[in-house]
Amino acid sequence: MLGRTYDGQNCSAARALELVGERWSLLIIRDALFRGMTRFSQFQRSLGVAPNVLATRLEGFVDAGLMTPRAYSTHPEHREYLLTKKGRDLQPVLLALTAWGDRWAAPDGPPVVLEHENCGGTVAPHTHCASCGPLPATASVRATPGSAIAAPS
Amino acid sequence: MLGRTYDGQNCSAARALELVGERWSLLIIRDALFRGMTRFSQFQRSLGVAPNVLATRLEGFVDAGLMTPRAYSTHPEHREYLLTKKGRDLQPVLLALTAWGDRWAAPDGPPVVLEHENCGGTVAPHTHCASCGPLPATASVRATPGSAIAAPS
Numbered sequence: 001m002l003g004r005t006y007d008g009q010n011c012s013a014a015r016a017l018e019l020v021g022e023r024w025s026l027l028i029i030r031d032a033l034f035r036g037m038t039r040f041s042q043f044q045r046s047l048g049v050a051p052n053v054l055a056t057r058l059e060g061f062v063d064a065g066l067m068t069p070r071a072y073s074t075h076p077e078h079r080e081y082l083l084t085k086k087g088r089d090l091q092p093v094l095l096a097l098t099a100w101g102d103r104w105a106a107p108d109g110p111p112v113v114l115e116h117e118n119c120g121g122t123v124a125p126h127t128h129c130a131s132c133g134p135l136p137a138t139a140s141v142r143a144t145p146g147s148a149i150a151a152p153s
Numbered sequence: 154m155l156g157r158t159y160d161g162q163n164c165s166a167a168r169a170l171e172l173v174g175e176r177w178s179l180l181i182i183r184d185a186l187f188r189g190m191t192r193f194s195q196f197q198r199s200l201g202v203a204p205n206v207l208a209t210r211l212e213g214f215v216d217a218g219l220m221t222p223r224a225y226s227t228h229p230e231h232r233e234y235l236l237t238k239k240g241r242d243l244q245p246v247l248l249a250l251t252a253w254g255d256r257w258a259a260p261d262g263p264p265v266v267l268e269h270e271n272c273g274g275t276v277a278p279h280t281h282c283a284s285c286g287p288l289p290a291t292a293s294v295r296a297t298p299g300s301a302i303a304a305p306s
Contacts, residue, residue, distance in 0.1 A: 006180065011251075011264055011265060012250070012254025012259050012263060013180065013247055013251045016250040017179060023158065026174075027166065030164070030166055034294055034296040035295070036295070048161050088290075089253060089256065089290050092252065092278050092290050093250055094166055095280060095294075096249045097165070097169040097246055098164075098165045098166045098169070099245065100169050100242060100245070101165025104169075104242065105165060105172065106168065109299060109301040110301060111164055111301045112296045112297065113299040113300075114294050114295070114296055115296075115297050116288060116293070117295050118285070118292075120284070121285055123282050123292070124281055125249065125279070127276060128277055128278070129272065130276075131269065131273070131274025132269060132274055135269060137241075137244055137245050138241040139269060139270075139276070140269070140271065141186065142267070143265045143266070143268075144268050145266070146265045147262035148261040148262040148263060
């Protein structure tokens with residue numbers, strides 16, 4: 001985790017990136033979300049990441065409440081890592097990154113299609129305005145102070 | 154840019170992170186998207202990032218086609234950085250990170266509200282299934298081979 005790297009930033013995107021902005025973090029979450037991986041060896045095989053980095057990321061996710069460990073063998077002791085609701089809730093971030101990469105960095109077409117498990121339908125991120133309804137991804141959006149700023153201190 | 158860090162990953166999310174996964178990258182894009190920033194000095198003031206890091210990021214965005222430079226002064230020469238369509242199209246990624254941070258890392262409430270410039274409506278990311286319609290953010294989604302994998306080589 002980046003920890004307090006973005007300490008000066010009063011911004012939810014910055015807070016999110018402090019928890020999942022390190023190299024490999026979002027790809028580990030991707031494998032857990034879309035490929036059902038839970039075990040160190042699975043993530044290692046999928047990513048080819050250095051074991052010490054992977055161990056640091058997984059323990060960081062546990063500390064941040066994104067994953068919860070569960071023992072699946074006691075002799076020797078092995079544990080797997082299950083996404084919590086907080087971790088699963090990162091799915092829209094991965095959907096958005098995947099959609100962008102499909103449009104701008106996949107000259108041969110999408111390497112992967114993300115399907116709703118219940119029905120097999122293709123899943124994609126949409127942008128929605130509370131007043132106008134669906135918006136194009138490039139609609140003009142501006143930041144205004146939220147309740148944490150607007151509230152009297 | 155991470156460059157070929159994720160070279161073994163045939164995945165659009167990994168390709169996207171190679172372009173915008175470095176520290177500060179997505180916060181620079183955020184400031185350009187939601188706060189209309191274009192100039193080195195604006196990003197610097199907003200982020201407090203080291204000037205050499207900021208310069209490297211901005212030039213990397215130009216190389217990657219996410220921003221295009223434009224001179225706004227010739228004596229001395231100064232240029233600003235404008236998001237391209239490819240860059241603006243990262244908006245759903247920032248919306249998703251912000252929404253997640255608002256839910257899970259903003260105990261005092263959202264520091265910022267993202268509004269549609271045309272109407273002032275609040276903008277948020279939604280997940281959509283082509284068969285079922287709107288899905289909760291934590292619906293079960295699985296990765297299956299896409300056209301780049303399924304196509305005969």
